[in-house]
Amino acid sequence: xxxxxxxxxxxxxxxxxxxxxxxxxxxxxxxxxxxxxxxxxxxxxxxxxxxxxxxxxxxxxxxxxxxxxxxxxxxxxxxxxxxxxxxxxxxxxxxxxxxxxxxxxxxxxxxxxxxxxxxxxxxxxxxxxxxxxxxxxxxxxxxxxxxxxxxxxxxxxxxxxxxxxxxxxxxxxxxxxxxxxxxxxxxxxxxxxxxxxxxxxxxxxxxxxxxxxxxxxxxxxxxxxxxxxxxxxxxxxxxxxxxxxxxxxxxxxxxxxxxxxxxxxxxxxxxxxxxxxxxxxxxxxxxxxxxxxxxxxxxxxxxxxxxxxxxxxxxxxxxxxxxxxxxxxxxxxxxxxxxxxxxxxxxxxxxxxxxxxxxxxxxxxxxxxxxxxxxxxxxxxxxxxxxxxxxxxxxxxxxxxxxxxxxxxxxxxxxxxxxxxxxxxxxxxxxxxxxxxxxxxxxxxxxxxxxxxxxxxxxxxxxxxxxxxxxxxx
Amino acid sequence: xxxxxxxxxxxxxxxxxxxxxxxxxxxxxxxxxxxxxxxxxxxxxxxxxxxxxxxxxxxxxxxxxxxxxxxxxxxxxxxxxxxxxxxxxxxxxxxxxxxxxxxxxxxxxxxxxxxxxxxxxxxxxxxxxxxxxxxxxxxxxxxxxxxxxxxxxxxxxxxxxxxxxxxxxxxxxxxxxxxxxxxxxxxxxxxxxxxxxxxxxxxxxxxxxxxxxxxxxxxxxxxxxxxxxxxxxxxx
Numbered sequence: 001x002x003x004x005x006x007x008x009x010x011x012x013x014x015x016x017x018x019x020x021x022x023x024x025x026x027x028x029x030x031x032x033x034x035x036x037x038x039x040x041x042x043x044x045x046x047x048x049x050x051x052x053x054x055x056x057x058x059x060x061x062x063x064x065x066x067x068x069x070x071x072x073x074x075x076x077x078x079x080x081x082x083x084x085x086x087x088x089x090x091x092x093x094x095x096x097x098x099x100x101x102x103x104x105x106x107x108x109x110x111x112x113x114x115x116x117x118x119x120x121x122x123x124x125x126x127x128x129x130x131x132x133x134x135x136x137x138x139x140x141x142x143x144x145x146x147x148x149x150x151x152x153x154x155x156x157x158x159x160x161x162x163x164x165x166x167x168x169x170x171x172x173x174x175x176x177x178x179x180x181x182x183x184x185x186x187x188x189x190x191x192x193x194x195x196x197x198x199x200x201x202x203x204x205x206x207x208x209x210x211x212x213x214x215x216x217x218x219x220x221x222x223x224x225x226x227x228x229x230x231x232x233x234x235x236x237x238x239x240x241x242x243x244x245x246x247x248x249x250x251x252x253x254x255x256x257x258x259x260x261x262x263x264x265x266x267x268x269x270x271x272x273x274x275x276x277x278x279x280x281x282x283x284x285x286x287x288x289x290x291x292x293x294x295x296x297x298x299x300x301x302x303x304x305x306x307x308x309x310x311x312x313x314x315x316x317x318x319x320x321x322x323x324x325x326x327x328x329x330x331x332x333x334x335x336x337x338x339x340x341x342x343x344x345x346x347x348x349x350x351x352x353x354x355x356x357x358x359x360x361x362x363x364x365x366x367x368x369x370x371x372x373x374x375x376x377x378x379x380x381x382x383x384x385x386x387x388x389x390x391x392x393x394x395x396x397x398x399x400x401x402x403x404x405x406x407x408x409x410x411x412x413x414x415x416x417x418x419x420x421x422x423x424x425x426x427x428x429x430x431x432x433x434x435x436x437x438x439x440x441x442x443x444x445x446x447x448x449x450x451x452x453x454x455x456x457x458x459x460x461x462x463x464x465x466x467x468x469x470x471x472x473x474x
Numbered sequence: 475x476x477x478x479x480x481x482x483x484x485x486x487x488x489x490x491x492x493x494x495x496x497x498x499x500x501x502x503x504x505x506x507x508x509x510x511x512x513x514x515x516x517x518x519x520x521x522x523x524x525x526x527x528x529x530x531x532x533x534x535x536x537x538x539x540x541x542x543x544x545x546x547x548x549x550x551x552x553x554x555x556x557x558x559x560x561x562x563x564x565x566x567x568x569x570x571x572x573x574x575x576x577x578x579x580x581x582x583x584x585x586x587x588x589x590x591x592x593x594x595x596x597x598x599x600x601x602x603x604x605x606x607x608x609x610x611x612x613x614x615x616x617x618x619x620x621x622x623x624x625x626x627x628x629x630x631x632x633x634x635x636x637x638x639x640x641x642x643x644x645x646x647x648x649x650x651x652x653x654x655x656x657x658x659x660x661x662x663x664x665x666x667x668x669x670x671x672x673x674x675x676x677x678x679x680x681x682x683x684x685x686x687x688x689x690x691x692x693x694x695x696x697x698x699x700x701x702x703x704x705x706x707x708x709x710x
Contacts, residue, residue, distance in 0.1 A: 024689070031690040065487045078674075084480040136696055137687035153687060160689050183685060183693040190697065195604060211663070221637060221683040221698025228633050228675060239483070246659040253655060261686070264536070264620045268698065269678035271662075276675040282594075282632045283675055293483045300490030 001116050001147055005332030005344060006352040008359065015326040021157050025327050028156045032318040035262020036369070043258065053255055054373050056248045057309035061300060067209045067242045068291065074212025078274025080287035087294050088118035095120060095201065095234060096127050098288055102232040104129055104199035108190075110216070110223040111135035112203025113151060113312060114236045114292055116334045117347070120201070131201075132193045134222035136186050143170045149328030149336065151314040152260050157327050190222070200226035200284070204237040205311070206252055207289070210245045214289065216270040217256055224268055228276060233284040235272075238292050240308040252311060255371040259313035295347045304379055307342045309372045316366035316376060322359050331356060338366035338376045345383050350390070357383035396440075415459075422453055529618045529651050530706060536621025540681030541694065542702040550578055553707045554585040557610070557643065560703055561586055564641050566607035568592065570599070574630030575612040577645050577710060582610070594632050609635040609699070613646045615661060619654040620680055623704065624662075627675040636679065642699040644679075646706050 004011070015021055040046050060067055072082040085091035099107060107129050109115065121131045121142075133142040137154035141147065143166055148154030155163070164177035173185050202223060204214040214235055216223045227233050243249060257263040276283025299308055317323045317337030328336035332353075335343045341356040357380040366376045407417050428434060434450035436442065444450055524532075534544045547553035561569060569586055573579065573593040583591050592602050611631070615624040623644050627633045636642050652658050662676065683698030694700050 028690050031686075062491055064491065065484050068484070068487070084483045086479050086482050086486075090479060134697070135687070136685045140687065153690070155687050156690075158688070160691075163688055179688045179691045180693050182688055183696055187695070187697055191604075194697075219683065220685050220696035222696070224633065224637050224677065225697060228627075228637070239487070246663055247656060250655040250659055263680075264540070265622055265678065265680040267540075267679065267681050267683050269622075269680070271674075271676040271678070273674045276627055276633075282634065283627065291483070293486060297483065297486035297490050300487060302490075305490075 001119050001334050003333050003344075003348050003352060005348070005356060008330060008332055008353075008355040011330040011332065012326045012359070015330045020159055020162075021327055022325075024157050024159060025324055028150070028153060029318040029324050032153075032261065032314070036259055036315055036318070037262075039258035039262040039264065043254075045254075049251055049254055050371055050373055053251050053311075053371060054309065056243060056251060057306075057372055060243055061240070061305060061308060064239065064242070064300065067244060068239060071207055071209040071212060071242050071289075072291075074209065075274065075287075075289055076212075078212045078287075079278050080212070080274045080289055083288060083290045085118075085290055085292050085294070088292075091118045091236065091290055091292050091294070092120055092123040094290055095236070096124060096129075098232065098234050099124060099127065099129050099199055102199055102286065104197075104230075104232065106130045106132065106193060106197045107199040107201055108132050108134050108193055108197040108222075108226050108230065109138070109200075110202045110218065110226040111138050111148075111154065112201070112236055113148075113334055114203050114238055115201065116148065117294065118236070118292065120236070129199075132190070132197070134190050134194070134220075134226060135218075136183065136220060136222075139186055139190065140166065143167075147329065147334070150317060151312055151328075151335070151337070151339075153314070157329065194222075194225040194229055197226075197230045198232065200228075200230040200233045202226050202233065202235050204235045204241060204289075205256065206249055207237060207242045208244070208246055208249050209242050211273060213246075213271050213273045215249060215253075216268070216272070217253070217266050218270070219261070219263075219267045221268060224270055227270060227272055228283050231277075231284060232286045232288070233272075233275070234288040234290060236290045236292060238294075239296050240310075256311055256313050259311075259315040259369070259371045299346055303382055304342065304346055306374050307339065307346065307376075307379060309374055310339050310343075311372060313371060315369040315371065319365040319369045321361060321363065321365070326359075338380075339374075342376060342379045342383065350383065350387055354387045354391070357381075357387070418453070418457060425452055524618075524653060526648065529653060530648055533616055533618040533621055533646075533651050534704075534706065536618065537623075537681070537704055538621070540621045541684075542621065542681050542704050545703070545705045547705055547707040550581065550707075550710050553578060553645070553705060553710075554581055556705055557582060557645075558585045560641075560643055561589060561608055564608060564701075566641070568602060568606045569608045569610055570603050570606035570635050570639060571610035572612060572631045572635055574628070575614065576610065577612055577647060577707065594630055594635075599632070599634075603634050603638050606639040608641040608643060609637075609639040611635050611642070611644050613644045613650060613704075615658055616646050616651040617653075617655060617658050617678070618651055620678075622678050622680040624658060625677045625679060626662075627677075633675055633677065636677065637698050640695060640699055641701045641703070642682070643703040643705065646704055647709050648706060649709050651706075 075082050083094045124131050133139050140155040150156040160177050163182055167173050168175045205217045206215045257266050275287040277285040316339050320338050323337040331340050333344045345353040360380050362377045364377050407413050437445045537544050545556050568590045570592050573595045592598050613623040614626045682694050682702040683696045684694050685696035686692050
C-alpha cells in the first residue's frame with residue numbers, strides 16, 4: 001500500500017472537520033471500549049493472563065529462529081508448504097507463483113493486514129487474477145477504492161447511507177439502507193465468488209509451532225470459506241506471530257477476542273493443520289504458509305522489539321484520543337492508531353512518518369488497554385528522540401531552547417528571569433490567567449489558557465518553611 | 475532462490491537475538507514450570523470438580539449469550555421430535571447431515587422422512603449442499619466456558635454442513651462438554667493431530683455467524699449460518 005504519511009497533518013485536519021467521520025468514530029470506539037471493558041470486568045484472571053501472554057511473546061522472540069524452523073517442520077509433516085519472504089516484493093512474487101501454478105483466475109481473500117502491507121491485491125490484479133475481499137468491511141472499502149481505516153473494523157468510517165449508495169452504485173442493487181439488507185446483499189454477491197474461486201488467501205492470527213497449526217479468529221464465516229472451499233489455500237503471516245504450544249494459544253484466545261470486540265470467542269476460531277483435503281473431508285489440496293519478514297527481524301534487534309508482541313487486537317486504537325479524533329486513514333498507511341505510529345516509522349523509515357510518533361499526548365491509555373502490555377508511549381518517545389537526533393529543528397526552536405537551557409541552568413539568571421516574568425505577568429494576564437498571548441504562544445492560547453506562574457515561587461516557600469522548622473526545632 | 479530466502483531471513487533473525495541459554499531456561503521455567511492456568515482457581519468460576527450438571531448449565535448459558543438457541547432432550551424420542559420440529563419450523567426442504575459422528579443418524583432419516591436428506595456419502599452432496607436449508611451435525615467436543623461447540627472435519631463430517639446452509643443444528647452429547655479451552659486443547663492434541671497426521675480443519679463455533687462492520691450494528695448470518703441451534707442430549 002502506498003505510504004501517504006507525509007500528508008498526515010492535512011489529512012488529520014480534514015478528518016477533524018469531517019462531522020460524519022467524527023460521529024462514526026465516536027460511536028465505533030465507544031462500542032468497542034464498552035465491549036472490551038465488560039468482557040474483562042467479568043474476568044478475574046486478566047492480569048495473570050496478560051503477564052503470561054507477555055512472557056510467552058518474550059520467550060518466543062528470544063528463540064524466534066528455532067520456533068519458526070519447528071513450525072516449518074510440522075507444517076511440512078502435515079502436508080503443507082512453507083515459504084520465506086524477506087520483503088514485500090518477494091512475498092508478492094511467491095503468492096503470484098502459487099496463483100499461476102494453480103491456474104487461479106479468481107482469488108478470494110479474508111482480512112489480512114499483512115497482505116495490505118505487501119500490496120498484494122494490486123500485484124495479483126496486474127497479473128490477471130481477480131481478487132475479491134470477502135470480509136464485509138474489506139468488501140466495502142474495496143468497492144470504494146479505499147484502504148481499511150481500522151485494524152479490525154475496516155469500514156468503521158462509513159455510515160450506512162454511504163454503504164447503501166456504494167452498493168447501489170457499484171453493485172447495481174436496489175437502494176436499501178437497512179443494515180440487514182446491506183449485509184444480505186453482500187452475502188449473496190460474495191457467495192457466488194466463494195463457490196467459483198480457485199485460490200483462497202488468508203492471514204493467520206497465530207501459528208502454533210508444536211503442531212504446525214495456524215489459527216484464524218473470525219466472526220463472519222468468510223474465513224472458513226476462504227480456507228476450505230478453494231483447491232489451494234495460502235496464508236500470509238508475519239514471522240512474529242508464531243507461538244510455541246496449544247496451551248499458549250489458549251492464553252491468546254482468551255485475550256484477543258475480548259480486547260478486540262468484547263467477545264469471549266469470535267463465532268469461528270478455525271485451526272488449520274496442513275491441507276484439509278488430504279483428510280478425506282473435502283477441503284484444499286494444497287496449503288501454503290508464507291512467512292513474512294519485511295523488516296521484522298530488524299526490529300528484533302533493538303529497543304523496539306516489543307512492538308513485535310502485538311496481536312493486532314485494535315484495543316489501542318479504540319482508547320486513543322488521537323485516533324478517535326482523526327480515524328485510520330489520516331495515518332497514511334496500513335497500520336494506524338498507537339501501534340501504527342510505531343510500526344509505520346519502523347517499517348517504512350522516519351523520513352516521511354516523523355509526524356506519527358509526534359501525534360500523541362503520551363497519555364498511556366494504549367499501554368493500559370494492550371493485552372500484552374506493550375510500552376507504546378515509551379517507543380513513541382524513542383522514535384521522537386531518533387527524529388530529533390537526525391533532523392535539524394527550525395532555527396527559532398534551536399535558538400530558543402539553547403537560550404532557555406542557559407537561562408535555567410544558572411541560579412542567578414533563573415531568579416532574575418523569573419522575577420521579570422512575574423512582572424510581565426501582571427501585564428498580560430486577565431483574572432490571573434493568560435487568555436491571549438502573542439505569536440507563537442497564541443497557538444496555545446487559541447484553544448486553552450496558559451497557566452500562570454505561582455504568586456510565590458516554590459523556592460521562597462521552601463526557604464520559609466525550612467526556617468519555620470528550624471525555629472520549632474530549637 | 476527459495477532456500478536462499480529462508481537462510482537470509484533466519485540469519486537476520488539470529489542477528490537480532492542474543493541467545494542466552496540461562497535467560498531462555500529461566501523464561502521457560504517461569505512459563506511452563508508453573509501449573510497451567512486452569513488448575514489455578516479455574517476460569518470463569520468453573521472449578522475442576524464441577525459436576526456434570528453444572529457444566530451443562532454453564533454451557534447452555536454461555537451458548538445462549540453467544541446467541542445460539544439451546545435445547546435439552548432427555549431421550550432419543552425427545553431429540554428426534556425436537557429435530558423434526560426445528561426443521562419444519564424453518565420450512566426446510568433439504569437437510570444436509572453428517573454421515574459420521576452424528577448421534578441417532580439412522581433414526582433421523584425416518585424422523586425427517588417428508589424432507590430430502592443428503593449425506594456426504596451420497597453423490598449429490600457437492601451439487602445440493604449450496605441449496606440445503608439446514609445443516610445437521612454432531613459435535614466432537616463442546617466448551618462450557620465459552621458456550622462453544624468444536625467440529626473436526628473428516629470423512630463423513632465435512633465443514634460445509636456447518637457453513638453453507640442458513641440454519642445449523644448441532645447435536646451435543648452431554649459427555650462431550652469440557653470445562654474450558656485448556657481441556658479442549660489437551661483432548662485435541664491427543665486425538666486429531668498426531669493420531670492421523672494429516673491436514674485437519676477444526677472449527678470452534680461460538681454462536682451464529684455475525685458482523686458489526688456497518689456502523690457497529692450487529693447483524694447475524696454474515697456469510698455463515700444465521701441461526702445456530704444446539705440440542706444437548708444424554709449419551710445414547
